[in-house]
Amino acid sequence: MKTVTMVAPVNIAVIKYWGKRDEELILPINDSISGTLSTDFMCAKTTIQASPQFKENKFWLNGKEQNFDSPRLDSCLKEVKRRASPSCPILNWKIAICSENNFPTAAGLASSAAGYACLVAALAKLYKIEGDISSIARRGSGSACRSIYGGWVQWIKGDRPTGEDSIAIQLAPVAHWPEMRVLILVVNDERKKYSSTSGMKKSVETSDLLKYRASECVPKRVEAMKEAIFRKDFESFAKITMEDSNQFHAICLDTFPPCVYMNDTSHSISDVVHTYNECKSSNRVAYTFDAGPNACIYLLESETEEFLSVINYVFPPSSNTGYLKGLQVRQKPINK
Numbered sequence: 001m002k003t004v005t006m007v008a009p010v011n012i013a014v015i016k017y018w019g020k021r022d023e024e025l026i027l028p029i030n031d032s033i034s035g036t037l038s039t040d041f042m043c044a045k046t047t048i049q050a051s052p053q054f055k056e057n058k059f060w061l062n063g064k065e066q067n068f069d070s071p072r073l074d075s076c077l078k079e080v081k082r083r084a085s086p087s088c089p090i091l092n093w094k095i096a097i098c099s100e101n102n103f104p105t106a107a108g109l110a111s112s113a114a115g116y117a118c119l120v121a122a123l124a125k126l127y128k129i130e131g132d133i134s135s136i137a138r139r140g141s142g143s144a145c146r147s148i149y150g151g152w153v154q155w156i157k158g159d160r161p162t163g164e165d166s167i168a169i170q171l172a173p174v175a176h177w178p179e180m181r182v183l184i185l186v187v188n189d190e191r192k193k194y195s196s197t198s199g200m201k202k203s204v205e206t207s208d209l210l211k212y213r214a215s216e217c218v219p220k221r222v223e224a225m226k227e228a229i230f231r232k233d234f235e236s237f238a239k240i241t242m243e244d245s246n247q248f249h250a251i252c253l254d255t256f257p258p259c260v261y262m263n264d265t266s267h268s269i270s271d272v273v274h275t276y277n278e279c280k281s282s283n284r285v286a287y288t289f290d291a292g293p294n295a296c297i298y299l300l301e302s303e304t305e306e307f308l309s310v311i312n313y314v315f316p317p318s319s320n321t322g323y324l325k326g327l328q329v330r331q332k333p334i335n336k
């Protein structure tokens, strides 16, 4: 019997990935950039056991047994085994995978990113494969490739139809910008209405704006974002982050039928951020929303206390209005 355990964090995109050019290999139509959170904050943990005694492969997620015949799981497993040495003694043993997330699964909180990054990292350790594994994690869930690295990460879309150049690279380690913090404002932790997979497929099929975004906007934004990160220019970083989130949700509305991920509370949070920044006469706080209503807030350490007091004032945890359901705020540095 052989056992391995790995932990992988979620990542929060500041330039969003939205739209695939190849559904099976999970090749994106644009580059994306994210910050990887620390593993003690929101992460997935995966243990894999391999044994010659096991009769079949098994997979549990958060304590519930899952169907092992998932095309994405199969794709990751096949690719890891293809890269393993043919003399690896456990290559033909059956495996049991046990994964858990310490945060809500599929609520637009990047659970699949952490989950597949963790699974692939554990498989790579089990079968002792070397080299970049981000292109394997990508086959599980596109954004998972970015969780393979810590700090600031770019997923380069690549050009080849086979996808070997569609990989993640680290732009800067977490130590480059140690003052950076992320708050997650949990508006709703239920499963999202439409998966990102079905949402982005519909956007590719129906949104004209998406083509404009991929060809005209994102390439310029990626360069500007890299510059902002390298120079630790929070003002520009915040502006680009919010503009990109807004454009992504505009595309979701331009999709037919539309994918509505943000709700009234999400929009109120965005208003609070803009009002806060106006009062400060500069962008001190940036919001970004993924495929769900929860807000991810990037800000510098020096700003957290004041911004949190504003959030607690506008959305009092004990308020009877029922307006903001289950707001949770957590604060941690992004980390490796």
Ligand code: PMV
Pocket: 012, 013, 015, 016, 017, 018, 032, 112, 113, 141, 142, 143, 144, 196, 197, 290, 291
């Ligand atoms: O990797 P997926 O299929 O869960 O897609 C993630 C898409 C967004 O979270 C909305 C954006 C991103 O780049 O993470």
